[in-house]
Amino acid sequence: xxxxxxxxxxxxxxxxxxxxxxxxxxxxxxxxxxxxxxxxxxxxxxxxxxxxxxxxxxxxxxxxxxxxxxxxxxxxxxxxxxxxxxxxxxxxxxxxxxxxxxxxxxxxxxxxxxxxxxxxxxxxxxxxxxxxxxxxxxxxxxxxxxxxxxxxxxxxxxxxxxxxxxxxxxxxxxxxxxxxxxxxxxxxxxxxxxxxxxxxxxxxxxxxxxxxxxxxxxxxxxxxxxxxxxxxxxxxxxxxxxxxxxxxxxxxxxxxxxxxxxxxxxxxxxxx
Numbered sequence: 001x002x003x004x005x006x007x008x009x010x011x012x013x014x015x016x017x018x019x020x021x022x023x024x025x026x027x028x029x030x031x032x033x034x035x036x037x038x039x040x041x042x043x044x045x046x047x048x049x050x051x052x053x054x055x056x057x058x059x060x061x062x063x064x065x066x067x068x069x070x071x072x073x074x075x076x077x078x079x080x081x082x083x084x085x086x087x088x089x090x091x092x093x094x095x096x097x098x099x100x101x102x103x104x105x106x107x108x109x110x111x112x113x114x115x116x117x118x119x120x121x122x123x124x125x126x127x128x129x130x131x132x133x134x135x136x137x138x139x140x141x142x143x144x145x146x147x148x149x150x151x152x153x154x155x156x157x158x159x160x161x162x163x164x165x166x167x168x169x170x171x172x173x174x175x176x177x178x179x180x181x182x183x184x185x186x187x188x189x190x191x192x193x194x195x196x197x198x199x200x201x202x203x204x205x206x207x208x209x210x211x212x213x214x215x216x217x218x219x220x221x222x223x224x225x226x227x228x229x230x231x232x233x234x235x236x237x238x239x240x241x242x243x244x245x246x247x248x249x250x251x252x253x254x255x256x257x258x259x260x261x262x263x264x265x266x267x268x269x270x271x272x
Contacts, residue, residue: 005214007092012209014104015201016143017136020194022115023108031107041106050137051098101140109136142177144170155249164253168246174202175247203244211239238263 018028032038045051112132117123123131153172155161165172181198184190215236242260245252 004092006090007096009210009213010093010096011100012206012213013097013144014100015206017104017108017139019108020191020197023111027111028107031110034110037110038106041110042102045102045105045109045136046098048133048137050140051101054101055094055098097144101144105136105140108139109133112136142173153249160250164250165246168253171243171247172249174206175244178202178247204240207240207243208236211236211243214239 017023018025023031109132112135113125113128116128116131117125120128153161153176156165156168156172178199181195185192185195185199215232238260242256245256245259
């Protein structure tokens, strides 16, 4: 039940806190270089009420949360046992989730505190830290998996959505972020560079990293046959398309299902 792959995949979301303003790659690097302050901030975020709450039970994803709660509150002892096994099995994922948010968020948090104090001389250090903490939590909730019911769409909340869109929180959250960035770009809202990079990052870069890890691309050695390599590369590309389609909701899932059904028929035909 210990989901090691899920835990590894969870850590890549630490990059979500990089931006093109106060926590750009250079500024984030400087904040990380100050190791004494970085690990203090890391531990502050790691031990915050927000991350403690995310590690309490299965509160990372809305579906796992509902399954565990249903089992825990039932009178059936076997369901209670399943709930206990689920909570223990997701422990590596929960720890990796907190690690990603705290490690990526530590540079963002420190640089945001500096940015707030620089732009508002009336703010005290304590006030700036409190404001940065609130904003850090908002970014984490928006860009990470969330069990917050307010983060799911009306489609996900529907009876059909609960079945068809189960465990699709993350691609749907990322699709909404891309949509907002695209709308802001069209309407000249915010920083154009940030909006473009957000679309590229969530549509391609993180999508590629996630699916390459999921397909265990790193396991392909020099002695691997070309046919096997091609199959891996094809699967990564197909999974990237699926991630984008699933983020669009029930219609996207339908398209992905038909596409994969036709691909399966083609593969079984053994045609070159």
